[in-house]
Amino acid sequence: MTAEDSRATALPLALDAMGGDHAPGAVVNGAARALAKNADLRFLFFGDEAALLPLMQREPDVMRVSEIVHTTEKVASTDLPSVALRKATKSSMRLAIDAVKEGRASGVVSSGNTGAFMAMAKLVFRTLPGISRPAIIGMMPNKHGDVAMLDLGANVQCSARDLYDFALMGNAYARAILGRKNPAVGILNIGSEEIKGHEELREAAARIKASPVKMNFIGFCEGNDICNGQVDVIVTDGFTGNIALKTAEGTSHFMYMQVKNAITSSIFSKLGYVLARPGFKQMKRTLDPRRFNGAMLIGLNGVAIKSHGGADGKAFASAIRVAHRAVSSKMNERIIEELTIAGNQDYEESNANHDSLAHSS
Amino acid sequence: MTAEDSRATALPLALDAMGGDHAPGAVVNGAARALAKNADLRFLFFGDEAALLPLMQREPDVMRVSEIVHTTEKVASTDLPSVALRKATKSSMRLAIDAVKEGRASGVVSSGNTGAFMAMAKLVFRTLPGISRPAIIGMMPNKHGDVAMLDLGANVQCSARDLYDFALMGNAYARAILGRKNPAVGILNIGSEEIKGHEELREAAARIKASPVKMNFIGFCEGNDICNGQVDVIVTDGFTGNIALKTAEGTSHFMYMQVKNAITSSIFSKLGYVLARPGFKQMKRTLDPRRFNGAMLIGLNGVAIKSHGGADGKAFASAIRVAHRAVSSKMNERIIEELTIAGNQDYEESNANHDSLAHSS
Numbered sequence: 001m002t003a004e005d006s007r008a009t010a011l012p013l014a015l016d017a018m019g020g021d022h023a024p025g026a027v028v029n030g031a032a033r034a035l036a037k038n039a040d041l042r043f044l045f046f047g048d049e050a051a052l053l054p055l056m057q058r059e060p061d062v063m064r065v066s067e068i069v070h071t072t073e074k075v076a077s078t079d080l081p082s083v084a085l086r087k088a089t090k091s092s093m094r095l096a097i098d099a100v101k102e103g104r105a106s107g108v109v110s111s112g113n114t115g116a117f118m119a120m121a122k123l124v125f126r127t128l129p130g131i132s133r134p135a136i137i138g139m140m141p142n143k144h145g146d147v148a149m150l151d152l153g154a155n156v157q158c159s160a161r162d163l164y165d166f167a168l169m170g171n172a173y174a175r176a177i178l179g180r181k182n183p184a185v186g187i188l189n190i191g192s193e194e195i196k197g198h199e200e201l202r203e204a205a206a207r208i209k210a211s212p213v214k215m216n217f218i219g220f221c222e223g224n225d226i227c228n229g230q231v232d233v234i235v236t237d238g239f240t241g242n243i244a245l246k247t248a249e250g251t252s253h254f255m256y257m258q259v260k261n262a263i264t265s266s267i268f269s270k271l272g273y274v275l276a277r278p279g280f281k282q283m284k285r286t287l288d289p290r291r292f293n294g295a296m297l298i299g300l301n302g303v304a305i306k307s308h309g310g311a312d313g314k315a316f317a318s319a320i321r322v323a324h325r326a327v328s329s330k331m332n333e334r335i336i337e338e339l340t341i342a343g344n345q346d347y348e349e350s351n352a353n354h355d356s357l358a359h360s361s
Numbered sequence: 362m363t364a365e366d367s368r369a370t371a372l373p374l375a376l377d378a379m380g381g382d383h384a385p386g387a388v389v390n391g392a393a394r395a396l397a398k399n400a401d402l403r404f405l406f407f408g409d410e411a412a413l414l415p416l417m418q419r420e421p422d423v424m425r426v427s428e429i430v431h432t433t434e435k436v437a438s439t440d441l442p443s444v445a446l447r448k449a450t451k452s453s454m455r456l457a458i459d460a461v462k463e464g465r466a467s468g469v470v471s472s473g474n475t476g477a478f479m480a481m482a483k484l485v486f487r488t489l490p491g492i493s494r495p496a497i498i499g500m501m502p503n504k505h506g507d508v509a510m511l512d513l514g515a516n517v518q519c520s521a522r523d524l525y526d527f528a529l530m531g532n533a534y535a536r537a538i539l540g541r542k543n544p545a546v547g548i549l550n551i552g553s554e555e556i557k558g559h560e561e562l563r564e565a566a567a568r569i570k571a572s573p574v575k576m577n578f579i580g581f582c583e584g585n586d587i588c589n590g591q592v593d594v595i596v597t598d599g600f601t602g603n604i605a606l607k608t609a610e611g612t613s614h615f616m617y618m619q620v621k622n623a624i625t626s627s628i629f630s631k632l633g634y635v636l637a638r639p640g641f642k643q644m645k646r647t648l649d650p651r652r653f654n655g656a657m658l659i660g661l662n663g664v665a666i667k668s669h670g671g672a673d674g675k676a677f678a679s680a681i682r683v684a685h686r687a688v689s690s691k692m693n694e695r696i697i698e699e700l701t702i703a704g705n706q707d708y709e710e711s712n713a714n715h716d717s718l719a720h721s722s
């Protein structure tokens with residue numbers, strides 16, 4: 001019996017209304033946008049009531065399905081996780097997490113300090129039985145829609161066992177969140193014949209192949225495979241994943257600017273852009289990073305979704321959607337089922353050590 | 362006194378005419394294109410004379426400044442480096458490298474098997490005094506022109522000392538090849554407050570800051586900084602560099618396809634493209650990956666440039682240009698000067714071990 005079992009999808013989502021650069025406005029606006037697309041949603045807002053109430057009164061639909069839990073403290077974006085853990089036990093972030101643990105909410109969404117959020121969520125939720133390290137999993141656009149990648153930065157170094165766990169969890173995520181029936185899972189590596197990458201990667205691949213969990217494992221993939229639509233789940237350590245994610249984001253932005261320069265280079269090209277605009281608008285919609293906002297802290301015994309610190313309302317609505325899908329698809333239960341099939345041994349002991357040290361440096 | 366000193370820029374460049382998917386045609390065509398832009402060039406072609414001669418007869422300018430050294434063997438793209446090292450001592454690749462060592466050529470360019478090329482060049486040239494590991498350094502487009510990145514795949518794991526050496530060499534490269542007066546050098550890392558990346562990265566940063574070599578060191582940079590024009594030289598290990606390079610390439614290609622789809626989505630957008638075409642053509646020229654072809658095996662006591670296996674004539678001409686600049690700017694002498702200032706200790710002993718094992722797995 002896990003904490004997950006006792007939570008119904010009818011429970012509200014807990015929202016850290018004070019996290020991120022545009023809080024609380026973006027949080028209220030995001031809730032309104034998400035609600036407009038899914039009338040089943042309900043919310044628990046954790047934040048300063050004096051700031052929240054006027055915003056929510058302008059969104060009567062949100063008001064109708066929400067409660068405010070007044071909080072006076074908040075985690076600063078500059079707080080070290082260790083400091084936030086000790087000091088901010090009454091913060092909007094911490095209380096939103098506690099609400100999930102206590103069965104008053106189905107999942108938590110925050111745009112606040114990533115390190116503090118991970119440290120608190122890990123302390124409160126603990127990891128799923130058999131998982132030693134939670135990871136951050138996010139989505140990026142690719143040729144056929146979306147690709148999921150983990151870890152995006154929670155674990156700088158990973159063992160073969162960690163990567164194997166990531167593959168199991170990523171597989172469950174792609175089915176639950178991306179709606180893939182038989183997701184293709186690959187391990188990020190470098191392809192040169194002469195150098196076949198780190199030993200852990202080869203060992204992780206061997207573990208996946210030998211696993212009793214049926215998985216559409218395609219083996220190693222390379223950086224250029226992230227966007228090409230051949231892979232649905234990219235498994236990597238948090239250092240490499242973070243570099244790859246940010247390189248892809250930076251390259252996309254650079255290319256956007258190049259296209260913009262090309263379009264505005266002459267009066268003719270500007271005129272041409274007017275004619276081609278519907279196509280470009282569609283492209284912009286497809287690639288809009290806000291559509292891909294909402295990274296799950298996967299491997300925890302509770303649904304926690306990290307929204308980008310700079311998220312606006314539209315982006316925050318995407319993060320709410322990820323949280324709702326994770327809850328309604330009972331994703332963590334699916335992961336537990338797969339871990340049971342895989343026969344993963346329990347990491348309780350090592351968890352106890354991890355928790356006390358987690359992200360405290 | 363190094364091998365470099367005895368080589369004048371008037372010496373020809375040695376070309377492996379049998380390496381790569383489009384050899385020998387792309388090699389001859391590349392030489393013709395490079396020569397058209399720089400009349401000082403001279404070439405030594407290593408390859409099958411029967412295949413080369415008819416191609417060269419169609420390029421009388423190339424014929425006039427070149428010699429053919431007939432070879433019967435070649436390194437296959439599928440050969441393991443260890444196999445190529447033992448077997449292919451009479452190959453076009455190996456003989457082209459030997460020509461540089463023997464003072465008959467100023468540098469070598471090959472589109473052949475990367476692992477074999479690195480292993481042979483390392484064995485023949487040895488590393489520069491004070492350098493333990495050569496790296497692969499290449500160029501990518503960024504906001505202000507080009508950015509150099511190393512290592513792109515020669516060394517999967519790197520010590521702080523290796524990264525420090527890469528920074529020194531990258532600094533010299535950016536001045537010699539990219540023409541930067543005071544290049545900004547950064548170490549690729551992940552930025553999250555809670556996780557500050559590998560210990561080696563912090564130690565490498567400390568070494569650079571404490572170095573007697575004056576360098577415009579900007580500290581850590583992230584994946585999204587590769588293209589943003591704030592950094593001229595990105596220092597990283599070969600695993601991360603390879604992932605970042607291929608992620609950027611894949612994302613660029615993906616974005617191209619998105620733009621193409623946007624442009625061809627309707628009759629109006631197609632018409633718009635006709636009007637905007639000059640701008641897009643300029644963009645395509647700016648970002649053409651062939652412009653960035655030619656990765657230097659840096660840290661060797663001899664100029665060796667690796668061209669992409671799929672390089673066509675235009676791409677191969679870029680690699681020739683890199684070789685010529687490295688030679689004419691006396692880049693390796695500059696690196697040696699900096700290493701002397703830095704007081705790098707000699708790695709002769711560890712080199713001896715490295716060489717015998719290099720890329721043999």
